Amino acid sequence: EPDAPLDLAEAEEFLGRCYGENPRLGPVEPRLARVRAQVAATGNYTHTPQELAHGAKLAWRNASRCIGRLYWRSLVVLDRRRVRSAAGIHAGAVEHLKIASGLAGEDARPGMIRPVISVFAPATPGRPYPRIWNEQLIRYAGYRAPDGTVTGDPRNVHFTAAMAERGWTGAGGRFDVLPLAIETPADGVRLFPLPAEAVLEVRLRHPEHAWFAELGLRWNAVPAIANMRLTIGGLHYPLAPFSGWYMGTEIGARNFADSDRYDLLPEVARRLGLDTSREATLWRDRALVELNRAVLWSFDQDGIKITDHHTESARFLAHLRAEGRAGRDVPADWTWIVPPMSASATGVFHRYYAEADLRPNFYLDAEARQ
Amino acid sequence: EPDAPLDLAEAEEFLGRCYGENPRLGPVEPRLARVRAQVAATGNYTHTPQELAHGAKLAWRNASRCIGRLYWRSLVVLDRRRVRSAAGIHAGAVEHLKIASGLAGEDARPGMIRPVISVFAPATPGRPYPRIWNEQLIRYAGYRAPDGTVTGDPRNVHFTAAMAERGWTGAGGRFDVLPLAIETPADGVRLFPLPAEAVLEVRLRHPEHAWFAELGLRWNAVPAIANMRLTIGGLHYPLAPFSGWYMGTEIGARNFADSDRYDLLPEVARRLGLDTSREATLWRDRALVELNRAVLWSFDQDGIKITDHHTESARFLAHLRAEGRAGRDVPADWTWIVPPMSASATGVFHRYYAEADLRPNFYLDAEARQ
Ligand code: HEM
Ligand code: HEM
Known part of the structure; x- marks a missing residue:
């Protein structure tokens, strides 16, 4: 689909919306005429910086799985379209993480997480384009031992093995940040470690249970999805990593709790002294809540922005x-919007949503899924 | 739709499946010939007791919102098709509750809840039919005071007021069982109280917190949906109350916790001494877990069958x-199957389901919604 010829109708629809929502950009008609002429002559067109910025915000606004969309207007859009080398992409990713974490940029304050997207060059139909192989900019390695057990994040076992084959040597720990695997037409695949100072992390402890710190858990502060394609007005940006701040459940109810991830509920329950002999004691539910309290509390203590699912639901x-007041529908996918714990205690549980695939938007290509 | 003429294709499909799955009923062909002749002559046909029983089981098997379907074969089908008077329907409902609660019937043991359906007469197109107005056979009254506050179950305020208008006087408590409102073509609407001995209830207390009993909470043991229409092979049974046993979350995460129901999370949190000044303390989540522990523990202590969401998810x-081994698809609605708390800690969360409207099935008619 990034290889399909440009869809002029989609370009026109986007431009109409973009200029309609931003009167300061002036009337859309002259711009439409220029784009039509450019497409007729070259089969393609280029977004102005303003179009790119608003298009990225619309893609977020249309992301039907995202509960965090109240702040779609505040997205920081970094225009990296002229960057094409692997080294340049690596530098851009590092800069992205620093700005997103509050480690660089205007009014920076470490832990003051800001929503950021870095948009690299659009795809040209029929031509290869740069990609980042990583699912997120920061992910922890998962090492499978000969006996089948995994150290680290089981989700990344396959990726970790691929990195090892390409010469990366991990430290063998539970929270080793994976290198970025950047593929460019010029250089093929190259691996780049992320500098430690770009990776803000939080060590987990619990407001009441001192033993919790002994579990040795930590997590990074910025969830930055790196493998989704951004589509704006018929143009495709295959490399456009974006990040917000964490909702605590992503870490406490999924990354740490899923049985095919860190699978910590049994250990936390044991440490809490719960009766795990029967499900009806709800030991899983109790361990889940304490794990999530630890996540929210530790981030908060370290001054690192994070939200809980109740607050994010209300937002x-x-x-x-x-959006209703602005006369717009909000496409939403109930199964993703509703938090993975205490669902019915949040307002988002108790209603239906319109589902729609509006553009601009983010897409996960088959290639990126591998 | 119960008023539409009989759909012969649906009748044939059902009979083919029914006899196909039950070889002991013999070949379907002679039965199909008789049904075709009967429909040609009268526009209608009648289910044999075996067809009715298997049809009701298939309706359960096809109920895409129900997580409890593993035991679909064990459904006890009470054939009440000849009962048409309001008094007879009342007696049938009382008998249903007693059998479902283990208070009557073979090998009865109080608290040994069994899945039961009582099937009353089918609808004849164009003719009025008996109905039960209640959403469930056992529901608690909700009384709205002049200042807007509600005593009892806010969900039933409208129904309670309708009962009061028809002469019912509730005791004004939080757990007053509503009367059955039975409408028949012959007698119009008549109200029947449910005898106390047909309503098995559990007083709630907590395995660790003695104060929990002071909250004065109780709930009934048998969830019996009374307002859904059963459709089998083109025939419609507008009055076919069915019941299983409770999954604890229905009581602890919804009836007691929803803010438009008993809304108990703030009170439980206060009693637990939790910090409710900020959502990030997860006080709602902690109160929710303790409420649900109390539900499961109290039922269990009283010997009344109930299941937790982890066990029911695994089932x-x-x-x-x-069903896969039997070569059958299982239509399922993710948003209903996934439990309303600790969702991602259950296996049913981590997969997709086929959605399909297979018949036989249960339907909620517009009329019943009121
Ligand atoms: C600002 C704080 C943000 C919060 C709290 C937030 C929250 C979430 C959550 C909880 C999910 C579900 C994740 C999962 O279950 O795996 C999600 C998904 C998503 N979010 Fe956001 N988000 C934020 C910012 C953003 C930004 C800045 C963008 C893009 C510009 C974005 C786009 C998306 C997309 C595309 C998905 C779906 C991802 C997929 O399909 O795997 N979000 N978000
Ligand atoms: C035996 C134990 C059973 C369990 C544990 C069980 C569990 C559940 C649960 C948790 C729900 C969702 C309820 C809600 O969120 O409001 C549900 C819905 C449903 N169940 Fe079951 N069930 C059982 C028996 C039955 C039986 C015997 C039937 C019919 C013969 C049945 C048919 C249905 C239907 C039609 C729904 C959807 C109701 C609606 O649309 O409001 N279930 N079940």
Whole structure:
């Protein structure tokens, strides 16, 4: 689909919306005429910086799985379209993480996480383009031992093995940050370690249980999805990593709790002294809550922005109201919007949503899934 | 739709499946010939007791919102098709509750809840039919005071007011069982109280917190949906109350916790001494877990069958495997199957389901919704 010829109707629809929502950009008609002429002559067109910025914000606004969309207008858009080398992409990713973490940029304060997207060059139909292989910019290695057990994040066992084959040597720990695997037409695949100072992390402890710190858990502060394609007005940006701040459940209810991830509920329950002989004691539910309290509390203590699912749910409902006042539908996927714990205790559980695939948007290509 | 003429194709499809799955009923062809002749002559046909029983089981098996389907074969089908008077329907409902609660019937043991359906007369197109107005056979009254506050179950405020208008006087408590409102063509609407001995209830207390009993909470043991229409082979049974046993979350995460129901999370959190000044303390999640522990523990102590969401999730996955071995798809609605708390800690969360509207099935008619 990034290889398909440009869809002029999609370009026109996007430009109409972009200029309609941003009167300061002036009337859309002259711009439409220029784009039509450019497409007729070259089969392609280029976004102005303003179009790119608003298009990226619309892609976030249309992301039907995202509960965090109230702040779609505040997205920081870094225009990296002229960067094409592997080294340049690596530098861009590092800069992205620093700005997103509050480690660089205007008014920076470490832990003051900001929503950021870095948009690299658009795809040209029929031509190869640069990609980042990593699913997220920061992911922890997963090492499978000969006996089948995994050290680290089981989700990344396959990726970790691929990195090892390409010469990367991990330290063998539970939280080793994986290198970036950057593929460019010029250089093929090259691996780049992430400098430690670009990776803000939080060591987990619990507000009441001192033993929790002994579990030796940590997590990074910025969830930055790196493998989704951004589509704006018929143009495809295959490399456009974006990041927000964490909702605690992503770490405490999924990354640490899923049985095919760090699978920590049994250990936390044991440490809590719970009766795990029967499900009806709800030991899983109790361990889950304590794990999530630890996540939220540790981030908060370290001054690193994070939100809980109750707050984020209320914000999303505020977003629905604001968009309703603006006369817009909010496409939403219930199964993703509703948090993975205490679902019915959040307002987003108790309603239906319109589902729609609006563009601009983010897509996960088959290639990126591997 | 119960008023539409009989759909012969649906009748044939059902009979083919029914006899195909039950070889002991003999070949379907002679039965199909008789049904075709009967429909040609009268526009209608009648289910044999075996067809009715298997049809009701298939309706359960096809109920895409139900996580409890592993035991679909064990459904006790009470054939009440000849009962048409309001008094007879009332007696049938009372008998249903007693059998479902283990208070009557073979090998009865109080608390040994069994899945039961009582099937009353089918609808004849164009003719009025008996109905039960209640959403469930056992529901608690909700009384709205002049200042807007509600005593009892806010969900039933409208129904309670309708009962009061028809002469029912509730005791004004938090757990007053509502009367059955039975409408028949002959008698119009009549109200029947449920005898106390047909309503098995559990007083809630907590395995660790003695104060929990002081909250004065109780709930009934048998969830019996009374307002859904059963459709089998083109015939419609508008009055076919069915019941299983509770999954604890229905009581602890919804009836007691929803903010538009008993809304108990703030009170439980206060009693637990939790910090409710910020959402990030996860006080709602902690109160939710303790409320649900109390539900499961109290039922268990009283010897009343109930299941937790982890166990029921594992059973549903077993059901999917069993049906897969039988070569059948299991239509399922993720948003209903996945439990309303600790969702991602259950196996049913981590997969997709086929959605399909297979018949036989249960339907909620517009009229019943009121
Ligand atoms: C600002 C704070 C943000 C919060 C709290 C937030 C929250 C979430 C959550 C909880 C999910 C579900 C994740 C999962 O279950 O795996 C999600 C998904 C998503 N979010 Fe956000 N988000 C934020 C920012 C952003 C930004 C800045 C973008 C893009 C510009 C974005 C786009 C998306 C997309 C595309 C998905 C779906 C990902 C997929 O399909 O795997 N979000 N978000
Ligand atoms: C035996 C134990 C059973 C368990 C544990 C069970 C569990 C559940 C649960 C948890 C729900 C969702 C309820 C809600 O969120 O409001 C549900 C829905 C449903 N169940 Fe079951 N169930 C059982 C028996 C039955 C039986 C015997 C039938 C019919 C013969 C049945 C048919 C249905 C239907 C039709 C729904 C959807 C109701 C609606 O649309 O409101 N279930 N079940």
